Amino acid sequence: MLTTAGFSGLFFGATFMLGEELNERSRRILEALIEDHIESAEPVGSRTITRRHQLGVSPATVRNVMADLEEMGYICAPHTSAGRIPTEKGYRFYIDSLLQVRQLSQADQQRIEQHYRLKGMRVEEVLREAGKVLSSISHYTGLVLAPRFTSTVFRHIEFIRLSSGRVLAILVTRSGTVQNRLVELEEDLRQGELEQMTNYLNRTLTGLTIQEVRARILQEMAEEKALYSSLLTQALQLSRQLFQDEAAGEVFIEGAANIFEQPEFADLERMKRLFRAFEQKSRLVALLDKSQQAEGVQIFIGAESEYSEIEGCSLVTASYSNRLGTIGTLGVIGPTRMPYSLVIPIVDYTARLVSKLLETDNR
Amino acid sequence: MLTTAGFSGLFFGATFMLGEELNERSRRILEALIEDHIESAEPVGSRTITRRHQLGVSPATVRNVMADLEEMGYICAPHTSAGRIPTEKGYRFYIDSLLQVRQLSQADQQRIEQHYRLKGMRVEEVLREAGKVLSSISHYTGLVLAPRFTSTVFRHIEFIRLSSGRVLAILVTRSGTVQNRLVELEEDLRQGELEQMTNYLNRTLTGLTIQEVRARILQEMAEEKALYSSLLTQALQLSRQLFQDEAAGEVFIEGAANIFEQPEFADLERMKRLFRAFEQKSRLVALLDKSQQAEGVQIFIGAESEYSEIEGCSLVTASYSNRLGTIGTLGVIGPTRMPYSLVIPIVDYTARLVSKLLETDNR
DNA sequence: TGTTAGCACTCAGGCAAAGGGAGTGCTAAC
DNA sequence: GTTAGCACTCCCTTTGCCTGAGTGCTAACA
Structure with a gap:
């Protein structure tokens, strides 16, 4: 474990x-x-x-x-x-x-589980809730790195014409996460034309991972067949634009106030530094990304993270997965002086639970 | 002004x-x-x-x-x-x-404007950026209350069958904001049936405000005509569910670290209290909501806000609007000891700018 | 040879006293 | 009505002292 x-x-x-x-x-x-x-x-x-x-x-x-x-x-x-x-x-x-890591007691397991509804929770809700539960049970700060867009499976695309030349693109992944992007087009397209485009794209791309989608679009563009219809060519060009930019990894930080209750943060300067670290999420993302590659519970102690802002802090993380494999990371950040024997099983159990909850999304 | x-x-x-x-x-x-x-x-x-x-x-x-x-x-x-x-x-x-409020200089105006792209910015991006700009120019913390779902205009709905009985509903408003909800159904619906439902709902509801949508659904349900088709009855029941719950007002807080640099927050307890206030957003929403009802720049000083956690702080706000009227509020929170003559025109100008940027969404 | 008791030493933190500085209110003179 | 002068107040910092907790070293012991 x-x-x-x-x-x-x-x-x-x-x-x-x-x-x-x-x-x-x-x-x-x-x-x-x-x-x-x-x-x-x-x-x-x-x-x-x-x-x-x-x-x-x-x-x-x-x-x-x-x-x-x-x-x-x-x-x-x-x-x-x-x-x-x-x-x-x-x-x-x-x-x-x-360290002797204890198993989480039945009672504690239930205490964690009861925060999740079994039905009708979207991926984002599950992850946010996981962050909150981690923070409230551990009394430190919960971190959850959401799945990268790139590693998700394309399910559906929809174009909605907002006004002349302005089109809203809505991308849905198989697990039900939704992303939307606004595109400004040179020439106006009618909603009917947009629908033709979506039909074509949905037919062609559904079931592929976003990485595969990118490859497929390039392939389709290379093959002549798309050229028969200027509309489809346009569709491909448009969607290439949509899929190319990688949204920055999203991280949920819950219960940041908890960690500031710890005596080690009575020092104002340290508190501010950590606070700035929370505000500037990109480095946290990088750190969590790193631990995503490994199995099981990972522990970063202080400077091991090569991230000086969180000096004096430790990070206990575990990755969660769905049927496709590992998709994200969650964990707890707290002072290095942390009761690891308690925190480790909490993080471990939460990661397993989240995995179980997300697994059903891929039936 | x-x-x-x-x-x-x-x-x-x-x-x-x-x-x-x-x-x-x-x-x-x-x-x-x-x-x-x-x-x-x-x-x-x-x-x-x-x-x-x-x-x-x-x-x-x-x-x-x-x-x-x-x-x-x-x-x-x-x-x-x-x-x-x-x-x-x-x-x-x-x-x-x-107080003598100065006009914002041309240079300052440009300094604010240059943070916004003119094209392809979604509403949410505009608002987040506004929060960031407010915080970075004022050196305090930027607050932006996003438009309430209820007051937006319905544009489009889409149902996507994720798995047996699990349907993702995507709601798009006229300004291009997207909300999605997950519904678990008793009985499985085929994607074709879902499309029939969306066609019907889009035909019936497009162009109404969400409030009107709610009324219209009830009206349609009352009239017998819907009863002719069990599918449409189901569609109405489903959409009633979707539209009834009001998402809590969303507020963007940007640059919270700025405010903690102020000497008045050298006191640890005060800092923590304000921090908790930021974390628990609901009361901030209520406060910003209050100022949304008024025209022009509003100033809340300390206890005037009846919000003890932000004791010693002042709030300078202005509401922004689109063609439909006032839709949200933005502003700056900082210590009561704040150079109002600078902050007021910044907030005022930003509100006008945001209004202008969002206006185009309703052509 | 490893373990322990004893002792001198160190240092942070708490407390009280002293001194300086900034500012006030009052009074009397202008 | 305004001002200068003066005694007074109170915060803040510095200083010195003391205490308690803890250490390292040494010598005695098993």
């Missing part, structure tokens, strides 16, 4: 080997420290650890181990007389080697 | 009368104080005023006048040994009686 294969190789080969150096006691202390820190958001000291965990050793021993862990880069001290906090490397080791 | 008629009666009858009590000198001092405060965001003292404005009086005199202004409620002191800041009543008097 949890894989970080896609990225752990990339970022953590070295980490893993160092991980081998850790004996059982060091691991348990690191785990205790990280879990205490996740709960308290404060640096954790040696005494706190011995008090709250039955490790069978004294604070002094813990201090020695912590000194080693610090040297190895798993934890660090914000200042001399403070406890330790995990580094990104520490979190990565924790997630890869120490 | 600037009217506050719709609201000044409501809120400022009393203010205006008190305004009469103010002699020329008091007015000039109040004006100077407000303008200094708008620039500095700090309480303004008597010496600062005499230093920066040629009033021909000493600080002591200014102090006396300020004491009077305070008693009348136009200004207040945050604490004993600070300068004064304008109250909401002060701002209101300033806007109603002292």
Whole structure:
């Protein structure tokens, strides 16, 4: 269920080997420290650890181990007389080697499910709702990357003449998402002519993916047969225009206010930076796109995302799919100090649920 | 160009009368104080005023006048040994009686215009762009309330059978906005049957406003003639469902990060509150709706909006229209300490421009 | 040899006191 | 009616002190 294969190789080969150096006691202390820190958001000291965990050793021993862990880069001290906090490397080791991901309880599963109606939900509604549920259950911010237009299956096109020379094109995909574009034509076309064009296009293109549609249009244009009718030639030219531009990936951000309640965002500058990151969605899209290529739950910790605006944040994502394969990504963004053992199954379960809900669209 | 008629009666009858009590000198001092405060965001003292404005009086005199202004409620002191800041009543008097609204320069007009393409912009694109332009030119946050579905003119309907019993309905308005809804039917309909239905509905309903459409459907259902065909009866029942639910008013918020750069939002709590207000759009919609009923530029100062989350903020709005009349509202939200003389013409000009751009949709 | 107790040391954060600065209101003189 | 002068207020910053939590080191112990 949890894989970080896609990225752990990339970022953590070295980490893993160092991980081998850790004996059982060091691991348990690191785990205790990280879990205490996740709960308290404060640096954790040696005494706190011995008090709250039955490790069978004294604070002094813990201090020695912590000194080693610090040297190895798993934890660090914000200042001399403070406890330790995990580094990104520490979190990565924790997630890869120490974390026990629980199964979501039946009750939690139901709590998630009950937000979705079974009938009459459009794709967009399902995705938006998924974002909201993710944010409200996790108490962080929900992110959902909608399916790319390019990867959807063409179902239907419709031209509507709005006024002289202005035509509205409506594109429907098989899953029922709708896109519309406005075209200004040199010469006016009557609605009847437009209908002829749509009939032709629907006949020719239905059932193809948008990528295939593009190829098919070019092919049709190349073949002479289209030339017999200037109207059809026009239709092809027009539709080439319509299908060529890729709409920027759309991302739904839900519950952004949640994340700002976290103590790490008491700092105004950080809050603003993250806020700007949310506003400028393109980089988020790129990041989510990246995780779409991998199976299972992906975790980006802080700078691993190569996205400095979300410094101090982690991203837990999973991709969702329909019968055609993976079509989008959803997940949660929150502070790196995040209870991964809770968030991971929530994201995982939501992705599965969304996949199930969208699957039926392709009967 | 600037009217506050719709609201000044409501809120400022009393203010205006008190305004009469103010002699020329008091007015000039109040004006100077407000303008200094708008620039500095700090309480303004008597010496600062005499230093920066040629009033021909000493600080002591200014102090006396300020004491009077305070008693009348136009200004207040945050604490004993600070300068004064304008109250909401002060701002209101300033806007109603002292403010000189400049015309937008040719250069500024062009700066705004160049953000819009002249051709092929859909309504939604025009509105989003307007929000962005408003925010980037004013350095505050742009708000645009999209036209209500109810007030638009029906142009076209289309049913697309997605799978057994699942039908996608696409509604197009005359201005080219598209809405789509998913319907689950008890019994399966063939695409051919759906086409019959759309033909009938398009013939019957095109050109009516949505409100009229609703009435017409009920009327058709009441008349026996529809009963002759069970298919048409079904069509009417289906479309009644489609048209009855009012989509919540849609509002575009652009450049929310801008407003958080203002010094008044250095306070974390306030920032969060405003942020939550942005996230929960329904009340913003209500507020913008309110101003839609009035002509010209409207200004809501702080609590006048009866919307405590945006305490300390002002809203400068103007409604835009097409040939059918007023259809929506746009504006800027920023701190009450806002250079109104700049913002007002920006909002005014944008509203006119948007109206002009949308007008062509109704040829 | 690994573990632990003890101890000196460090440093952030809270609190109170002190000082400076900006501004006020009042009074008396112009 | 206006102004200069002055005592007063209060915020804000700086300073110093103290406390508590935590560390690293060392020496003793098992």
